[in-house]
Amino acid sequence: MNTEKLGLTKFDSKLTMAFLYVAFISLLIGGLMGLLQTLVRSGTLELPWGIDYYQVLTVHGVILGLVLTTFFIIGFQYALMAKTVGISKKQGKYAWLGFWVMLIGTTMSAITILLGKASVLYTFYAPLKAHPAFYIGLALVVVGSWIACFVNFRQLYVWKKEHKGEKSPLLSFMVVINMLLWFIATLGVAATVLIQFIPWSLGYAETINVLVSRTLFWYFGHPLVYFWLLPAYMAWYAIIPKIIGGKIFSDSLARLSFVLFLMFSIPVGFHHQLTEPGIDPTWKFIQVVLTFMVIIPSLLTAFSMFAMFEITGRRKGFKGLFGWFKHLPWKDVRFFAPMVGMLAFIPAGTGGIINASHQLNNVIHNTIWVTGHFHLTVATTVILTFFGISYWLIPALTGRKLTFKMNKLGIIQTIIWAVGMSIMSGAMHIQGLLGAPRRSSYSTYGGTEQATDWIGYQMAQAIGGSILFIGIILMVYIFVNLTFFAPKGVEEFPIAEEESDAEPTPMFLENWKLWVGLTVALILFAYTIPFIDIIQQSPPGSPPFDW
């Protein structure tokens, strides 16, 4: 079995593949729901058999935003950890336990949604009420993912004990940062689900404190987006250089940017609640400032990507201002797909900065602009990078080869994705500026002039959505091919090396106590006083709004 040669045992490969199966099945189901939504919203389709628009929207958001991402990320991270620091048999057993807990939880929540008992969207805002099994299922997914956190922490701990005084492999450091971020963030969602939603949905509590639940949700909801982004950054920093024949630009800079993400991702949830009454504007302002701090590590990342591309190109002898750019390996899908993801992140990140600007947020909040924003970030930058990873990871795990034909199909897939998303997300951004709401089914709004302006953009979204669905079918086809049918062979697991003359990475970057301590301090600073305020000043809790 060639995967053994790559430092991945059959056992490790099976583990990661189990997570990837769930991820790609989710892609297919969730993608189909997305297509249905754009068709309904453009007025071209009425859902048959009493299926409700908001039910479809919940499946879409939960299965793509929460299930696909979490499963792909945890599976990918296990492969990175196995490859860089190793995984013991015992750790592997716990990893499987986590997988099953997550899968059982996912299935429970999925059933409630499919039965129409949980059409509450992926943010499950109170007072919309779902069946208790929906919340219990979500709690299980979180608990399962915590098992993954502790397995990853343990893996690095054991490695460190055996390699005293050495710095940890970059990718294992990044995985541990991402899992720390996830663990601290999910405490918020676990608290609201366990203390508020489950008792309330079971009928033990008559009312729910809406503002507390939303605050706890966004305490989790913003770091959630960086939990999606950081695995993509892992590939950008440490894998793409190898694919293009270069070296890691700076190990220290990469670690610093991850540490900054850990510290600044969490105390910023209020930028999703800027229009909400009940939160003191001073604290909203403070969290907006912190949001601008969390932009810095992305700017550091952009800088190191450009530097790495240019240095690699010039080293290969390509001259002129942009010679290095033209000569990047555009025909290698392992590079091309993430690169298109990076390019998309330029407008996507700019949109994020607009959202975070308090005054501008008033213009776009609750409009479909926001939907456009997150389809560029998570559904383009992140997912195209995940596809880019899949082209080498799956064959490396299954002992197969990425053939010329599949590489070409991957390039076509990427182009289809870029075109479909430009149309769909572009139309969403413009329509949002024209005031069109997000999270809403088709309506003519009584034929008002403003709503008439929106319909053309809805059509464009349906066209973009249909193109994207073709992209999804292609990607699932590639997944099946790489898993079951591609010819046997050895596919490289590309991990880049550092520049040989690089300055040594300062050891304080691995001072976990310092970083976790600062993270907790920042969270306490940003949340304690406003949270006390929210609890003390809240209006009476809300009874459920049950469909």
Ligand code: HAS
């Ligand atoms: Fe966001 C809403 C602010 C990034 C996802 N965001 C959302 C929602 C989602 C989401 C899902 O402040 C909706 C939640 C809901 O359902 O209500 N977002 C930001 C900011 C950033 C940001 C400041 N978001 C993301 C990422 C996401 C994501 C990443 C997913 C993965 N977002 C907001 C705000 C809202 C919001 C408000 C609430 C809106 C509202 O009112 O509801 C920043 O992190 C962005 C920083 C990024 C950059 C870009 C750097 C560029 C790079 C690429 C370099 C390219 C290269 C290519 C090297 C500054 C790194 C080379 C090219 C060559 C030509 C060679």
Ligand code: CU
């Ligand atoms: Cu956010």
